Amino acid sequence: EIDGVKLWTTNGVVAELLVVMARVPESPGHRGGVTAFVVEADSPGITVERRNGFMGLRGIENGVTRFHRVRVPKENVIGGEGQGLKIALATLNTGRLSVPACCAGAAKWALSIARQWSAERVQWGRPIAEHEAIAARISFIAATAFALESVVELTSRLADAGGNDIRIEAALAKLWASELAWQVADDLVQIRGGRGYETAESLAARGERAVPAEQLLRDLRINRIFEGSTEIMHLLIAREAVDTHLAVAGDLAEEDADLRAKARAVVGASGFYAGWLPRLLVGAGLNPGSFREFGALAPHLRFVERSARKLARATFYGMARWQARLQRRQGFLGRVVDIGAELFAMAATCVRAAALRGEDEEQGRTAERLADTFCRQSRLRVERLFDALWTNTDDEDRELAGSVLRGDITWLEAGILDPSEGTGPWIARSRSGASTEPNLARRYEL
Ligand SMILES: Cc1cc2nc3c(=O)[nH]c(=O)nc-3n(C[C@H](O)[C@H](O)[C@H](O)COP(=O)(O)OP(=O)(O)OC[C@H]3O[C@@H](n4cnc5c(N)ncnc54)[C@H](O)[C@@H]3O)c2cc1C
Missing domain, CATH: 1.20.140 (Butyryl-CoA Dehydrogenase, subunit A; domain 3)
Structure with a gap:
């Protein structure tokens, strides 16, 4: 029987089969430990409690899944009791490569839009591509797109060859690609100017090409957090590096x-x-x-x-x-x-x-x-x-963070409206029908 709650289950709320990692208690005849199970999603006792909404990645489903005394047959254990963590870490290696692959794709698309738009948009008598500040961004996007694809190709070949320990390479690729692709998307938004900040839907409604640059930025942001956040990847890779x-x-x-x-x-x-x-x-x-x-x-x-x-x-x-x-x-x-x-x-x-x-x-x-x-x-x-x-400024940063946490500097936080305060309605409607944050809506009497 499995009991527990899992927060953030990508596509778990629509899946037919779930792979669940659960801790098996140690007992006579059971070595215990984290174990992987295949669970049928329509098993009695499984409820999807919430569907989560995010800044980006709106093409996926994600939610909170509760397991209440869910019976799972013994033969649904993958790889044996206590093997779950090992399986999770091994599959993470190749799974992690999907992040740099998405990042490379995103950068290639950004390059295409940057090329077209910076040639079309004329400011101060020239296409913006001919202004050095924009040329530098185009160059960064092109060079980084090539590098991202090169990193994906190299790490994928290492993975496909089999028998290689690609822990460090996969982790480096994930870390580096997620950080650099984010900068690429940010540069694309900048090259697009006001249109970069405008949604594709709004652009289309005005009769312009529906370029979702702001969506790219929102969608890419999660890559620095999931599949091992940047901070955790730093520690994980550093540990491997200093292990000797x-x-x-x-x-x-x-x-x-x-x-x-x-x-x-x-x-x-x-x-x-x-x-x-x-x-x-x-x-x-x-x-x-x-x-x-x-x-x-x-x-x-x-x-x-x-x-x-x-x-x-x-x-x-x-x-x-x-x-x-x-x-x-x-x-x-x-x-x-x-x-x-x-x-x-x-x-x-x-x-x-x-x-x-x-x-x-x-x-x-x-x-x-x-x-x-x-x-x-x-x-x-x-x-x-x-x-x-x-x-x-590492020493100074640690000290200042300590001061912040001790509450020495709360005076600096005075004079603001906190949108997370109060009890709703969380979303107010402006006169035009667009949603706005509640406190701003109140303040400006929208
Ligand atoms: C859209 C989305 C989909 C997801 N899909 C899944 C899924 O399918 N399956 C699943 O299991 N999970 C999923 N997750 C969860 C995701 O993997 C976690 O959010 C992620 O691992 C970060 O964990 P956390 O949110 O608990 O952050 P926290 O651990 O609370 O970290 C907060 C911050 O502190 C940093 N931090 C944490 N520990 C340290 C440390 N020791 N040293 C320095 N800095 C540190 C982190 O890097 C981060 O910046 C999903 C999340 C989202 C948002």
Whole structure:
């Protein structure tokens, strides 16, 4: 029997079959633990309590599902008792790749709209594409769309090949794609100006092309939250990245290990690091002839190689400086992971451009330009992130957040109308029939 409530069940409210993760209590003959079950959605005891509404993703169904003494036959257990978490984590890897795939599709569409609209819209006597500020956004969208597709292709190939442990690659792809696609959509809205903020429905009602740029922004926003939020992906990937060090340094990184254990760990670790650290100082990236097969893109791959070693050194310094406290340095870890993601995207992009060149000379040339510009943009981000590893406001931010939470600064919150206060009606109607937030409606007597 399954009992419990699940908040947020994408398409669960319309599905015929549900995969439910439930905790089985330990008991004689039962090892217990999180277990996966196939459950028929029309089983007695299942009720959909609510259907949730969201900022975007209105094409999916989502709700709150309650299970009250739902009987499930034993043969509906997937993979055995206690295997649920393992199954969830394994399927997450490939499932996670659907996020970058959506992001790549979104960026390709954004590129198409940006190209058409920025040529059509004339301001100050020229198409807006010819104003440098807009050209920069078009370039960012094009370069990022190419990189997003390259990352999707590389990670999907790794997944399709089977037998590869793609945990880090899938997580990096999900993290990076969701962040970059959001910036692409934001740039598209900016290029469209007021029309970017207007709904497709409203545009169509005025006789204009129904371009849903604002919908793209709303739909993409969730990608930074679900399938592992950006913050959680940072921690998950960082943990994988520093795992070797934690294994080698052992008790050194344990907060509560005693001094003798720490001393032993130093002796053990120093042997490893005596071999490892020098290897981080030299590599192919220092050799001007390396990666020659990538032609004009070779310098970017040398940068990737050099930066990967620099990143490993920085991670080591972070370990040495903060030891076990490193895991709470989320600002530092987040930047380390973001640098890794940029390097991954750069490598994927150069490899794809080289492959395209082999297929079609003409397309290969433009692909190389896309990859080159992408790598230059990415390198600037990487350099800023490296600087921010050591020059940042992390300490000040933690202190200020502490002040906010202690209530020292509530005076700054005075003088506003809080739309979440009061008891409804939640949605008021303006004279034109459009919905408005309740407090604003009251204030302006709409
Ligand atoms: C449209 C939609 C569809 C969904 N579909 C499904 C579904 O089908 N199945 C399902 O199981 N779930 C689903 N979810 C749930 C979704 O996976 C979660 O909302 C998501 O994992 C974030 O969890 P949370 O909302 O509890 O955020 P919280 O855990 O409350 O996090 C709030 C904020 O704190 C950050 N945070 C949390 N912990 C840490 C930490 N240790 N360090 C630093 N920062 C931290 C988070 O990143 C976030 O920014 C869906 C959600 C939505 C909105």
